[in-house]
Amino acid sequence: MRHKPRWALGWSLLPLLSACGGGGLLATVGPDYQAEPLPAVAGWHEPQPGPVVQSAHGGAAGDLIRWWEGFNDPTLTRLLDAAERQSASLAEAKARIEQARANLAGADAALLPNLDASLAGKRSSASFGGEPFVWNQYNAGLQSSWEIDLFGGLARQQQAALGQLAAKSAAWQDARVTVAAETANAYLAYRYCLSQVQILQADRASRSESAQLIAIAGESGLRPAGNVALARAGAAEARSNVLQQQAQCERGVKGLAALTALDETELRGLLGANAEQAAKLPEPPAFRIDAIPAGVLLQRPDIAAAERDVAEASANIGVQRAKQFPKLSLSGNITPTLQNINGAALMLAQTWAIGPTLSLPLFDAGKRAADVAVAEQQYLAAASRFRDKARTAVKEVEEALVRLNSAGLRLPEGRAAVDSYRANYRSLEALNQNGLSSLLDVETARRNLLSAELALKTLEQERVSAWIALYRAVGGGWTANAEAAAQSDVNASPDSLPIQQISFNGGKS
Structure with missing residues (x-):
């Protein structure tokens, strides 16, 4: 009977020993990570938005993924797509994912034998x-x-790499939400600017017509020279206001071009495709936050990234502690x-x-112990950042709800003010035409009406902006299910993002 060489018998034991890759062969040093509960209150302090015609958010983040489609604005959809494709922050986030994948591949490889041929x-x-x-x-x-891996140092290293990859993947999702919100706000600012131009143009036309009529009356001696000069000054001021606002809108176009990297000619054609709609503010689909604060926080990718950073820091403690124990190599x-x-x-x-x-390890003048202490402090810092991000998230949701409720309460008052100022202006204008009121009173009423119309438009813009802020604050449609994310946006999502590994259920990392 022919016996195997002793070296062959040794190598045959490798699969058996490699089966211990889930932890150390003798022990697994370092803490077993337990996700701490989210530091969130039991309920929201601010009331929810008013009656919702069509609910776009039933407490599940996946329902918000298609939230932008509810605007029914092809221009906005095109701008969002262009901004995401050209975003430097997204490109950097994706590069960090690839680096984390490489780190994970290295951690996996460290648990197995390496083989070289020459x-x-x-x-x-x-x-x-x-x-x-x-x-x-x-x-x-x-x-x-x-x-x-006698004492689990390599297993902890693998856990740290898994946490890092999940954190970077969630950070990529957070960058997507941020880019979408920034682009939508820039587009909203442009349309708000155009709506202001419309109001100012109507005011300019009214003042110019009044100035012409008063000038004719002045030539006939029916109006004093002071009234003629006042009317001309008002018309000139109105023309200046329009030019100033148009310049502001041009700056908005430049900003959108920089944000989306679209050719300016193409962008102007896109923005001017429906001039009537462009001057109207978009109407976002309303939604309610039916989940408790802790549930809403689960939808935020930045919170998920922070929690995985804590898991990575916990695993790194085990990596450093394992260096204080013997190491066996074959x-x-x-x-x-x-x-x-x-x-x-x-x-x-x-x-x-x-x-x-x-x-x-016999003597290192305390270096290994110091490395463990550093890892423990880094863990405490990561846990503190996680709690801070959770508190900030609650604050952002509450602030967005405050803005929504405030705008909702003020809008009816703003509309009533516009109606009253318009009635007052028309009354004084009619009296002035019959010589029963002064032109100064008419111009004062006109200015009051203009201010009320601009204030109402600002309130409408604030309401839309508050919806976008709430969308961002509740996680912006990010989902912890990578498969669902891939189905909703196949082209944008990096391949096989391990978002599904993110967990807040208090289990082991």
Whole structure:
């Protein structure tokens, strides 16, 4: 019976030992991570928005993914797509995901043996006082080494890499939400600007017409020169206001061009495709936050990223502690060599070696202990950042609800003010035409009406902006289910993002 070489028997044990990759062979040092509860209150302090015609958010983040479609604005959809494709922050976030994937691949590889092969040929000549001889050598080598994870340092390293990858993936989702909100706000500002231009143009036309009529009356001696000058001043002021506002809108176009990287000619064509709609503020689909604060926070990718940072920091404590314990490595090689001298027949020489190496940390002047202390402080800092982000998230939701409720309460008052100022202006204008009121009273009423109309438009813009802020505050449609995210946006999502590994259920990392 032919026996296997002892080195072959040693290598046959590798699959058995590698099965211990879930933890250390002898022990797994370091804390087992437990996700702490989200520091959120039991309910929202601010009341929910008013009656909702069509609910776009039933407490689940996936329902908000298609929220932008509810605007029914193809221009906005096109701008959002262009901004996401050109965003530098998204590109950087995706690069960090790839780096995290590489780190995870390295951590996985550290748990398994590495294997290298080599081929070499050598021709040499030697002489020992006599005729020289030629020596030819041809060898093929196979070398392998493997660190046995005795105390779980490599397993903790793998856990840290998993946490890092999940955090970077969630950060990419957060960057997407941020880019969408920034683009929508820029587009809203542009349309708000155009609506102001419309109001100012109507005011300019009214003042110009009044100035012409008063000038004719002045030439006939029916109006004093002071009234004629006042009317001309009002018309000039109205023209100046329009030009100033138009310049503001031009700046908005430049900002959108920079944000989306669209050619300005193409962008202007896109923005002017429906001039009547462009001057109207978009109407966002309303939604309610039916979930408790802790449930809403689960929808925020920045909170998920912060929690995974805590898990990574916890695993790093185990990585550093494992360095304080012995380390066992197993290495081996096989090197068959063909050789001959002076052209004789080739002869085969085979060598092999296998053996363990045990490293014992004896004295390092406290460096390893200091590294553990640093890792523990980094964990505490990461946990503090997580809690801070959770508190900030609650604050942002509450602030958005305050803005929504305030705008909702003020809008009816603003509309009533516009109606009253318009009635007052028309009454004074009619009296002035009959010589029963002064032009100064008419111009004062006109200014009051203009201010009320602009204030009402500002309130409407604030309401839309508050909806966008609430969308951003509740997570912006991010979902912890990578498969659902891929189905909703196949082109934008990096392949196989491990978002599904993010958990707040208090289980082990």
